[in-house]
Amino acid sequence: MNRFLHFSSAGARRAWLTPLLLILAWMPGLALAHPHGWIDIRVRLVVDEAGHLEALHQAWRMDPFYSLVLIEELSRTEGGLEAGLDRLGGEIRGNLAPFDFFTEVRMGDDELSLGDVTEYTVMERNGRVEFVFLLPLEEPQALGEQTLEYQVFDPTYYLEVVHEAEGDTPPEEALTVGGELSCTTRILPADPDPELVAEAAMLDINDEAEPGLGRHFAETGVVTCE
Template identity: 25%
Template sequence: MKHALCALVLGLVAAPLGAHPHIFVDTALRFEVNAAREVTGVTVTWTYDDFFTLLILEDYGLDPDGDSTLTKAELDTLFGFDLIEWPPGFEGDLYVYSYGEKIEMPRPKPTGIAVENGLITATHYREIPAVPVEAVEILQYDPTYYVAYDVSQGVTVTDPDCTAKITEPDQAAAQEAVDQELNGGSMEDIFDEMRVGIHFSDSITISCAPPSN
C-alpha cells in the first residue's frame, strides 16, 4: 500500500499507548456450510472509513477529480490492495476456533472491489478447513486495536437452516482490561506486549436446525 501501508505499520507500533482505533472497518461475513453441517469457508467484506479511503486513493493516484467514481481500470488497480503486503505474523484479523482450538487458514484471495458513497469496499474469500458448525467460534479483531472492526453489515450462512449469532463485547470490561494492561507497565512492556483488541471483538457462533427427514 506504499505510504498508506507505512502509516498503518507505524500505527500498529504506536497503538498500545492510547489503545484507541485509528482505522474503522464495517464488516460483512458470509460463511459456507456444507451438507455435513461443516463450515468450509468465509467471504469477508470490509468497508473502510472515509479518511483511510482517502489515504488509499491518494496513495495510488486514483480519483484525481475527487468525485469518488473510479473507472474500471482504476478499480482493477485497486483490486486486492489490502492483501498485498501483510506484516510478519499477520493473520488477517480473523480468527476461527473449533472446540477452543485455533484453526489455521490459508491466506485469502481477493474477490471484489468497489468505491461507493466515498468508501472503499473490498471483498475476499478464505478457505476454512472443514469444522463442525456447533463447535465454531469466530472473532474478528486487530490484536493491537489500531483497526476497529464492526460487524455492522451482518453475518449470513449459505445453509438456509443455519443462523449466526453475534455477541457484542462488554465495552466496560474491555476498557478495564486496557487499564490493567497500562497500569504499572514500563513503556517497553507496553510496546512489546500490549494486545487488547480481542477484548473489543464481537463473538460469532453458528447453529443449525436439525435436518428434516
C-alpha cells in the same frame, strides 16, 4: 463505542505493525493522512450441502473519511480509480495473508486453521472503499456439533474492526449463514478490562501498542446450528 483509534507513523515499520497501513507505502504521504479510523465488516459463513463450513466470506468497509482520502489518491494514480483499486486489492491481500486476515475462528475449544485467499476484490461503494474476500478453512468443519466463534481484529488496535451496525445494534445482514442448516447467530460486544481501556486511551498517535491489545476490544461472532 470508541471508533477513533490511532494509525502508526509510516516510518515505524516493525514486523508486527498493522499490515493494512503498509499497503499504502507506495502512495507518498497517504499513510499519515488520517490518524485514526475503523473498519465495518459483514461476515457470511459459506456452508456446503453436507452442512460443513468451508469459508468465511467477509466484506470490510473503510471508514468514510479514510475512504475519501483513498479514492482521491487512487484516482490520481496511473490508470485511474479502477486500476488503483485493483492494485490496492493485491497489496491488501499480500500484506494481510501472514496475519490470517486478522481473523481467528474457533470450534469449541479448538482454533481452526485457515487457508489461502485467492478470491478477493476492492470496490468503491456509496463513497466508501470496500475489500471483499473469501477466507477458506484449511479443512471444512461440520457445523451443528459445536458452537463456532470468530473474531476479526487488528492486533495492535490502531484500527477498530466492528460489525456493521445502526447505532449499537448490528443488523441480521452483519452475520449470516449460507446453506440449509437451521442456525442462530449472535454478535457479542467486547468487554475489555477497564485497565486496558485506560491503556488504549493513553496511546498517542506515535505510540506503539503491544501486539494483542486489539483482541480485548474485538466483537465475537457466535453461530450455533442444529
